[in-house]
Amino acid sequence: MTDRRRARNYSTAAPTAPPQTVNDGWMSDGRILGVDACRAGWIGVVLSDDDPSFHFAPEISLLVDVAAMGGSLEAVAIDIPIGLPDTSRRRADGLARKAAGPRWASVFITPVRAALQAEDYDSASSANRQLAGEGISRQAFALRTKILQVDRWVHQTDHRVVEVHPEVSFAQLAGQVLHLGKSTWAGAALRRRLLASAGIALPDDLGPAGERAGIDDVLDAAAAAWTARRLANGQAWQMPDPPETFSDGLACAIWT
8 A cells, every 4th residue: 555545544643652662463262353333233253273153143142152162262352331420520531532533433432331221212311411421322322231241241151252343453454544444345444454454354255144233343343353462462551541330240341
């Protein structure tokens, strides 16, 4: 890719990261799973010594169980909030927005727990405004079922589970924040090339999973898998560090 083309694809700003040498080579002998929510449920990408495998399930627990049938999972990285605030914004969301650069709007602010438990959007936004001083986006409210599903599951599972945000992962993978949105043809192609450069080649045929998930869902799950691989290899870092902890007792940080 020429420098002129790079200038169109990337912003000039670089994501904030601790000073370290990044080695994205495959070192772990284990299997890892990257997960993204899709309209019909969840899409997962498993990385191992073999070619990537792709899985779909309507529930997060079922997806992880299916993925683990091929062997134990060293890490599971999910693009969904883990660690729900009680009366404030999460520091992780603010840091992720900074790291995403021009793609900051893709990082929604996680509602407080009481808002996510509300029955309708108006009640949820009112609860969040009362407890955190601001309303919530309709996108965040639309995800409440999946957020609470993961919240219940993560308290019960023995898997190592972390939260990721794909745009932050893609920025780290590229070494620069991305300018093109993943909903554009050029933006999707760019992310696919970045994944391929890290040894994650997405084939045209993903099997049944490819019939249930959108293009952006697959790209995001693959980016989550890339971060899960970094986690298994001891290369990933978290925002914030140390993580926050709310009343649910979960470590709240976004990994990349």
